[in-house]
Amino acid sequence: MSSLATAIETSQKLIGTEVGVSNWITVDQKMIDEFAKTTHDEQWIHVDPERAAKETPFGGAIAHGFLTLSLASRFAYDCFSMMEGQVMGINYGMNKLRFLMPVVAGSRLRGRFTLVDAKARDATSMLRTNTLTIEIEGNETPALVAEWLGLAVFKD
Template identity: 70%
Template sequence: MSSLQNALEHYQARIGTKIGISSWVTVDQQMIDAFADTTRDNQWIHTDPKRAASETPFGGTIAHGFLTLSLASGFAQECFQPMPGQVMGINYGLNKLRFLSPVKVGSRLRGQFTLQGISVRSDTELLRETLLTIQIEGAERPALVAEWLGISVFRD
């Protein structure tokens, strides 16, 4: 049996189950500022702590939604171990994405992954659909939820 077939069977048995939960990551002002510099999104709600404290309901700065989303790759690497014969994973995009709660500076985030589907894309690729939830420590509502698509590439 091929590596791809073994992986397919492994994932098919786990559809609907939680694949993993990452460790917590603290979103501090330095991380927010670095993201703002990189993306050239310097809106004051992210980069001006004094103004954000006095002019927003958040009590301080908040992380960019796309900063929160960008942490997903690291969370996934922690939760998804390569399958035997897998040579790489490729981000294929998102079907749905919703930013549900602002991430206040100093918050701790983690990713939770639930496998929603798996299919054969080609004789060397599997397409994995995962429900991604980025949780905020101590908060009822997550920062975001997304249906994330990833391709696993195999070579026997």
């Protein structure tokens, strides 16, 4: 049996199960400010903590939704390793994404992955679909929930 076939068979047995929980990452004001500069999105709710504390219900500055989403790659590194015969993993996009709760500066986040589907895409790759939930420490409502597609590429 090929490495790809073995990986698909193994992955399909895990469908519906939680396959990883990452370490916590603190999203501090410095990270938010750097992201704002990089993306040219310097809206005051992100970069002016004093004003955000006074004029929003959040109690301070909040992270960009896309900053929170961008941490998904870091969370995946904590949870997934290369499968036998795999030569690379490629971000293949999202099917669904919802931002459910703002992330206040200083919050700690982690990613939780549940495998939804795993199937061959072609002769050398497997498409895996995971539900990613990015949790905020101490909050029942997560920051976001997304259906994330990842392509695992194998050598022939």
